[in-house]
Amino acid sequence: MKILAVNPGSTSTKIAVFEDLRPLFEAGVELTDVRRSAFAAVLDQLEMRCALISRALSEAGFAEDAFDAVAGRGGLLAPMPSGTYLVNDAMKDYLTEAPRGEHASNLGAFIAERFAGRSGCRAYIVDPVSVDELSDVARISGAPEIERGSLVHALNQKAMGRKAAAAFGKRYEDCRFVVAHLGTGVTIGAHDRGRIVDVIGAKADGPFSAERAGGLPVDAVVELCYSGKYTLAELRRKLLSGWGIVSYLGTRDLREVLKTAEGDARAKLVLDAYVYQIAKGIGELAAALDGKLDAVILTGGMAHSRELVELVGRKIKFLGKTVVLPGENELESLAAGALRVLRGEERAKIYPTGEYA
Ligand SMILES: Nc1ncnc2c1ncn2[C@@H]1O[C@H](COP(=O)(O)OP(=O)(O)O)[C@@H](O)[C@H]1O
Numbered sequence: 001m002k003i004l005a006v007n008p009g010s011t012s013t014k015i016a017v018f019e020d021l022r023p024l025f026e027a028g029v030e031l032t033d034v035r036r037s038a039f040a041a042v043l044d045q046l047e048m049r050c051a052l053i054s055r056a057l058s059e060a061g062f063a064e065d066a067f068d069a070v071a072g073r074g075g076l077l078a079p080m081p082s083g084t085y086l087v088n089d090a091m092k093d094y095l096t097e098a099p100r101g102e103h104a105s106n107l108g109a110f111i112a113e114r115f116a117g118r119s120g121c122r123a124y125i126v127d128p129v130s131v132d133e134l135s136d137v138a139r140i141s142g143a144p145e146i147e148r149g150s151l152v153h154a155l156n157q158k159a160m161g162r163k164a165a166a167a168f169g170k171r172y173e174d175c176r177f178v179v180a181h182l183g184t185g186v187t188i189g190a191h192d193r194g195r196i197v198d199v200i201g202a203k204a205d206g207p208f209s210a211e212r213a214g215g216l217p218v219d220a221v222v223e224l225c226y227s228g229k230y231t232l233a234e235l236r237r238k239l240l241s242g243w244g245i246v247s248y249l250g251t252r253d254l255r256e257v258l259k260t261a262e263g264d265a266r267a268k269l270v271l272d273a274y275v276y277q278i279a280k281g282i283g284e285l286a287a288a289l290d291g292k293l294d295a296v297i298l299t300g301g302m303a304h305s306r307e308l309v310e311l312v313g314r315k316i317k318f319l320g321k322t323v324v325l326p327g328e329n330e331l332e333s334l335a336a337g338a339l340r341v342l343r344g345e346e347r348a349k350i351y352p353t354g355e356y357a
Pocket residue numbers: 009010011012182183184185210252253254255256300301302303304305327328
């Protein structure tokens with residue numbers, strides 16, 4: 001089975017072609033800030049991202065009408081169970097309205113449908129960022145009107161949990177991990193025997209990231225809301241992708257931050273604060289698992305940085321084993337979800353009910 005996997009991230013569009021799970025081709029098309037800022041809304045990037053994918057496939061010699069399935073990374077949908085979902089109108093309508101915010105991963109369903117149409121095959125999303133497996137106790141925010149929810153790099157976090165479990169000779173469903181996905185976005189998940197029971201990071205409720213604020217004093221946010229400085233839409237966009245490292249140093253690229261920090265005290269302080277907050281977040285979620293961990297897993301693009309891994313590792317070594325699995329297995333996991341459905345090993349689900357197709 002030939003499967004196209006598409007992962008639109010905040011600063012890159014990653015694609016891969018698989019024959020079953022054997023990778024035939026992989027490419028990452030970085031998006032410059034200029035290119036991204038040319039679009040008022042994330043979904044406006046659809047044609048540009050599809051054109052970049054078409055060019056990459058063409059240059060690699062892949063016809064666009066030869067796929068048996070196309071799997072895209074899912075976006076900020078309504079809270080939903082883990083699984084492989086058919087792209088449908090309800091999903092596209094929700095992502096178009098974007099009540100939970102605009103995010104690059106919202107493009108995944110639209111891109112998958114576009115390329116599936118060219119092959120006459122089905123389009124799927126797998127384990128979107130809106131997978132919500134929080135425990136009841138984790139949902140209590142302290143304010144009855146406000147319930148904590150889950151936005152997480154579920155696809156990669158679960159993939160790396162499975163990878164680490166296999167390395168330990170165990171099943172993911174029998175392990176306890178704290179997984180820190182250090183991409184352009186940062187989410188840290190407490191994985192308790194196959195379920196992500198608590199999450200921080202994607203909603204200004206944990207470490208800040210390359211483009212997202214960390215835990216903000218709520219009273220200051222309330223003041224900002226009523227200051228007239230931002231509209232609701234502007235503030236929501238800032239919360240999702242307008243603060244973080246880039247708002248201090250003008251770059252989302254950790255490699256640039258590391259280089260600048262060598263000679264610039266302010267950059268060094270921001271880098272130290274980033275490391276500090278990631279370590280604190282990992283410690284917080286280790287407590288969510290009563291400190292009973294098989295390992296802490298560091299993943300995402302930034303886990304390629306030996307310097308960052310070393311800085312964070314020093315602060316969390318009291319928690320035991322740290323497994324570093326840089327980058328992400330998102331493309332392979334997308335293909336794996338579609339392949340399970342094509343082989344009849346898993347039934348595709350229907351959004352939003354989660355019923356089986
Ligand atoms: N080899 C590397 N060394 C250090 N940082 C890296 C490396 N590769 C990628 N990064 C950093 O990872 C971040 C992007 O992570 P990634 O998971 O690819 O993001 P996205 O959320 O866009 O998919 C960027 O800040 C980039 O600088």
